[in-house]
Structures are given as C-alpha cells and as structure tokens.
Amino acid sequence: MEPLLFGTSQINKQGELEIGKCPVTELVKDYGTPLFVYDTALIKQQARDFKETFEALGVKHRVVYASKAFTCKAIYQLLKSEGLGFDVVSQGELYTALEAGVSPEMIECHGNNKSYEELEYAVTNNVGMIILDNFHEIGLLDEITKQHEKTQRVMLRVTPGVDAHTHDYILTGQEDSKFGFDVKSGQAAKAFQLVKEAIHLDLVGIHCHIGSQIFDTTGFSVATEKMLDILISWRDQFDFVAPILNLGGGFGVKYTSGDQPLPSNEYVKQMVEKVKSECNKRNYPLPEIWIEPGRSIVAEAGTSLYTVGSRKDVEGVRHFLAVDGGMGDNIRPALYGATYQAFLANRQTEENQEQVTLVGKYCESGDKLIEDLMLSPTQPGDIIAMTTTGAYGYSMANNYNRNQKPAVVFVEDGKSQLVIRRESVKDMIRLDLDLK
Numbered sequence: 001m002e003p004l005l006f007g008t009s010q011i012n013k014q015g016e017l018e019i020g021k022c023p024v025t026e027l028v029k030d031y032g033t034p035l036f037v038y039d040t041a042l043i044k045q046q047a048r049d050f051k052e053t054f055e056a057l058g059v060k061h062r063v064v065y066a067s068k069a070f071t072c073k074a075i076y077q078l079l080k081s082e083g084l085g086f087d088v089v090s091q092g093e094l095y096t097a098l099e100a101g102v103s104p105e106m107i108e109c110h111g112n113n114k115s116y117e118e119l120e121y122a123v124t125n126n127v128g129m130i131i132l133d134n135f136h137e138i139g140l141l142d143e144i145t146k147q148h149e150k151t152q153r154v155m156l157r158v159t160p161g162v163d164a165h166t167h168d169y170i171l172t173g174q175e176d177s178k179f180g181f182d183v184k185s186g187q188a189a190k191a192f193q194l195v196k197e198a199i200h201l202d203l204v205g206i207h208c209h210i211g212s213q214i215f216d217t218t219g220f221s222v223a224t225e226k227m228l229d230i231l232i233s234w235r236d237q238f239d240f241v242a243p244i245l246n247l248g249g250g251f252g253v254k255y256t257s258g259d260q261p262l263p264s265n266e267y268v269k270q271m272v273e274k275v276k277s278e279c280n281k282r283n284y285p286l287p288e289i290w291i292e293p294g295r296s297i298v299a300e301a302g303t304s305l306y307t308v309g310s311r312k313d314v315e316g317v318r319h320f321l322a323v324d325g326g327m328g329d330n331i332r333p334a335l336y337g338a339t340y341q342a343f344l345a346n347r348q349t350e351e352n353q354e355q356v357t358l359v360g361k362y363c364e365s366g367d368k369l370i371e372d373l374m375l376s377p378t379q380p381g382d383i384i385a386m387t388t389t390g391a392y393g394y395s396m397a398n399n400y401n402r403n404q405k406p407a408v409v410f411v412e413d414g415k416s417q418l419v420i421r422r423e424s425v426k427d428m429i430r431l432d433l434d435l436k
C-alpha cells in the first residue's frame with residue numbers, strides 16, 4: 001500500500017521518510033520513540049485555508065481552534081500567530097492557553113458540566129465567550145457574574161437534531177445528546193429567556209456542533225436551516241437578533257486512502273453560501289460566522305513514529321507485529337475502531353509487503369493499532385510511521401500500565417523543536433504518596 005503523505009512529508013533519495021525536511025531517523029535519534037511529529041507548515045496552511053476562504057467571501061468570521069484535538073502551549077502559540085481563536089473545555093485547557101499567552105478575548109469556553117470554579121476562573125480571567133450548555137450552568141454563571149459584577153458574553157449551545165452520519169460515539173448534534181439545549185422540546189427557548197433575564201449575561205449568539213469527521217456538507221446545510229429557524233423564532237417572539245452564528249467543527253480528514261474529505265475551503269464556502277441564502281430568504285441580517293475546527297487543523301499534520309520490537313507469527317492465523325507504543329498514545333482504534341495507515345519509514349525495500357496486525361505493548365488484547373496492515377517486511381529496530389495521528393492522539397493519551405507519554409516535536413524547514421517532553425519513569429510516581 002502506498003504511504004499517505006501530507007504537507008511536507010516525502011520519501012527522500014535514501015528511501016527514508018522526512019517531515020519538514022527532517023529525516024525520521026534523525027528525529028528518532030534525537031527524541032526516541034514513540035514520537036509525535038507535527039508538520040507546522042501544514043498546520044499553518046490548514047489554518048490559513050479556513051481564514052482565507054472566509055476573507056475571500058467577505059464575511060465577518062472567527063476560526064476557533066478546538067484545542068481538545070491537540071493541546072499544549074506551543075500549539076496555542078503557533079495558531080495564535082495565525083489569528084485563530086480557541087475553544088477550551090476545561091480549566092486545564094484554559095490555563096494552558098493563558099500560560100501560552102493567548103488573549104482571553106480570543107477564548108471560548110465549552111463543556112457540558114462546567115463547575116463553579118471553572119466558570120469563575122473563566123469569568124475572572126476575562127474570557128471572550130462562554131458557551132452555555134445547560135440550565136445548571138446558567139444559574140451558576142448568573143451567580144458568579146453578579147458576585148464579581150462583571151458582564152459576560154455568552155452563546156447558547158443548541159442541539160438542532162441533525163444526524164451528521166458519522167460514528168455513533170462522536171456524534172454530538174442529535175437530540176439524544178448530553179450536549180446543549182434541545183430545540184424540539186422547548187429547552188432552547190426557555191434557556192433564551194433565562195439568559196435574557198440574567199442582568200450580567202450578554203447573549204450574542206447561538207452555537208451547534210453536529211458531529212465529527214464529517215465528509216459532506218449536507219449535515220451543515222440542514223443544521224444551518226434549523227439554526228435560522230431558531231433565530232427567526234427568537235426574533236419574532238423576543239425581538240432578538242443574533243450577532244454571531246457558531247456552526248461548530250467536525251470537518252473530516254483522511255485517515256486512510258479510502259477517506260474522501262472535502263478540502264477545507266469547500267466546507268467553508270458551502271457553509272457561508274448556505275448562511276447567506278437562508279438569511280436572505282428570511283430577511284435576517286447576516287451574522288458573523290464562527291467555526292470550530294479541531295481535527296482538520298492538526299490531524300494530517302501529525303505522524304506517530306514507533307520502533308518495531310517483538311513479533312508473533314501464528315501461521316494461517318495472523319502475524320502480530322508489536323511496536324513500542326499503542327493504546328496509551330493512540331486509543332482511537334481501541335475506542336472507536338478507528339482505522340489508520342502506516343508504513344516502514346526508515347528504509348525502502350524491494351521485498352513484497354506482508355499482512356500484519358500492528359499491535360502495541362499494553363496489557364490488553366484490544367491494543368491493536370492497525371489490523372491487517374500491508375507492510376514491508378521489518379526487523380526489530382525499524383521505524384514505523386503511522387499517519388494522520390495529529391488529532392485526538394496525544395490529547396487522549398494515558399498512562400495505562402504506567403507507560404510514559406511520548407514526546408512531541410514540531411518540525412519545519414529542516415529544524416525540529418521539542419514541544420512536549422517525553423515522560424520519564426519518575427513522572428510515573430509524581431503524584432504518588434508513600435503509605436503511612
């Protein structure tokens with residue numbers, strides 16, 4: 001199978017993968033494996049594609065990076081310089097963004113169970129937007145803003161009941177969802193009234209997020225119609241006109257050759273045209289349009305490098321090929337049955353590919369990274385590159401079996417930079433206390 005190569009990734013004359021002009025053997029020598037390598041030129045390109053499409057269409061907009069896809073100080077700093085906003089979903093993400101020097105005005109806070117402390121932290125740090133998700137939170141924020149005598153800009157997250165045809169686990173826009181206010185049952189309208197009554201809450205728009213890894217624009221189109229339905233009813237009933245319409249993230253990426261996502265500009269173009277035509281049709285002033293891409297900004301820019309270790313051949317059954325990472329640094333295959341591609345990255349070989357199942361080193365039979373992978377024959381010590389691992393890989397990493405989380409490097413133009421150091425065994429007992 002042909003390797004998937006994105007951005008600056010290429011196979012050099014020596015038959016070796018290089019990313020950002022950095023050969024993988026050098027990266028592995030310097031930083032070890034498992035290693036996440038990010039092609040920063042590609043990340044910037046993805047961010048610019050979104051922004052430039054909006055700019056070319058002449059609409060007011062904000063591209064907000066959903067930082068849950070990959071969070072660390074360096075990614076905030078990189079995307080801040082591209083003019084993006086940031087979606088954070090916990091005090092941890094908010095703290096990281098602030099420590100990275102992100103302007104609080106460019107931050108929006110999401111989450112279906114924000115605590116009093118988290119909300120207070122957000123308000124006192126002057127975040128630009130809090131996306132209200134439930135009635136409990138309206139009460140808490142009302143209380144906090146009164147206490148601090150501060151006005152907070154807010155949006156209401158609604159579930160417009162759109163099925164975006166994606167994997168069930170990552171589908172968040174439909175009615176049977178833990179997120180947001182349901183429209184059909186009248187929750188959204190009730191939330192609207194409560195927010196309008198809260199003297200320190202300044203309602204500036206509505207939000208929806210219909211799912212993730214979406215390949216076509218139908219879902220966004222239907223969602224836009226439904227969001228306009230809501231806005232029209234709020235205008236008619238309450239005389240409210242929303243300055244901002246936030247349509248969330250969810251734009252698909254290429255995990256395997258079979259995936260056919262649209263280019264980012266296509267998603268944006270069709271979305272903007274739909275908003276424009278719906279607003280026109282209903283004589284509603286065009287709101288500022290916000291989107292929240294996570295995966296599509298970082299997924300294809302990220303590659304995981306692993307070192308080949310042991311192997312178990314069960315003739316007629318399966319060849320298990322084990323690498324030095326696994327479900328601790330990429331839980332997506334085990335959790336969602338997510339599929340990926342990988343290839344031998346440190347050398348080229350003329351030998352025929354063989355079918356193997358790429359497994360990790362964790363004590364769990366489900367710790368399979370790729371089932372039935374066609375791969376060039378490998379030796380222990382070879383490097384395997386697994387592509388499109390830049391989103392929800394490191395950010396969902398864990399320490400199962402007390403394996404250490406990998407290092408993360410950014411590469412560009414022949415230079416590499418460590419942005420998250422590898423955990424050490426000492427880190428494994430960092431929070432442990434001795435028995436008294």
Ligand code: LLP
Pocket residue numbers: 066069087110170172209211212213248249250251292293294295296332391392
């Ligand atoms: N906005 C909201 C409100 C979200 O909940 C999400 C993702 C995004 C934006 C960004 O969506 P994206 O552009 O990345 O698709 N762990 C799962 C994905 C969970 C997505 C959660 N919300 C995975 O690994 O596939």
